[in-house]
Amino acid sequence: xxxxxxxGGGLVQAGGSLRLSCTASGRTFSSYTMGWFxxxxxxEREFVAGISVNGASSYFAxxxxxxxxxxxxxxxxxxYLQMNSLKPEDTAVYYCVVRNGVLVPTxxxxxxxxxQGTQVTVSS
Numbered sequence: 801x802x803x804x805x806x807x808g809g810g811l812v813q814a815g816g817s818l819r820l821s822c823t824a825s826g827r828t829f830s831s832y833t834m835g836w837f838x839x840x841x842x843x844e845r846e847f848v849a850g851i852s853v854n855g856a857s858s859y860f861a862x863x864x865x866x867x868x869x870x871x872x873x874x875x876x877x878x879x880y881l882q883m884n885s886l887k888p889e890d891t892a893v894y895y896c897v898v899r900n901g902v903l904v905p906t907x908x909x910x911x912x913x914x915x916q917g918t919q920v921t922v923s924s
Contacts, residue, residue, distance in 0.1 A: 802826045802913040806896050809918030812886055816922070820881040822896030822915055829898070830854075830874035832913075835905040836881045838892035838920075845895065849881060850904035859904055864890075886922045893917040 808820040822834070835850035849870040850859045858870050867886075872879040879896060896915045899905045905912055 802829075802832070802898055804896050804898065804913060804915035806894065806915040806918040809894060809920045811921045811923065814886060814888055814922055814924050816886050817882070817884045818886065818920060820883070820894055820896075820918060820920075822879045822881075824877045824879075824898060829872075829877040832898040832900055833902065833904045834872065834879050834896060834898045835859075836870065836879075836894055836896055837908070838890075838894045839917075840892045845908065847906045848894070850906055851879065852904060853902065857904070859906060883920070886920075888922045888924045891920060891922050893919050 803825045804822055806822050812818055833853055836848040837845045838848050839845040848861050849868055851870045851872055855872050867884050869882045895917045897905050898913045
């Protein structure tokens with residue numbers, strides 16, 4: 801079992817930045833790929849970014865490419881989502897997810913572990 805806790809959400813003006821953190825406990829974080837998703841009311845959860853086990857490979861949704869970066873510190877059991885040049889359409893609840901194996905979570909699967917989510921609100 802893996803427990804995930806996100807932090808770093810909040811209210812920011814358009815053009816601003818936020819850094820989300822996702823800290824894992826329970827099992828060896830370094831054996832999991834991880835990702836970030838977001839969800840707004842009435843919509844399905846959508847992929848934002850993902851990163852490989854060793855951090856060498858990362859993937860992004862087209863809507864955030866060039867603005868968001870993803871990283872991880874396996875020694876701290878923590879992954880990060882740096883969000884720059886934020887837009888009002890980035891407003892959502894952001895969730896981190898980890899998956900045992902080599903496939904980066906770009907779509908939800910049974911067996912994935914999810915955090916509770918953190919709200920990001922970007923004002924215009």
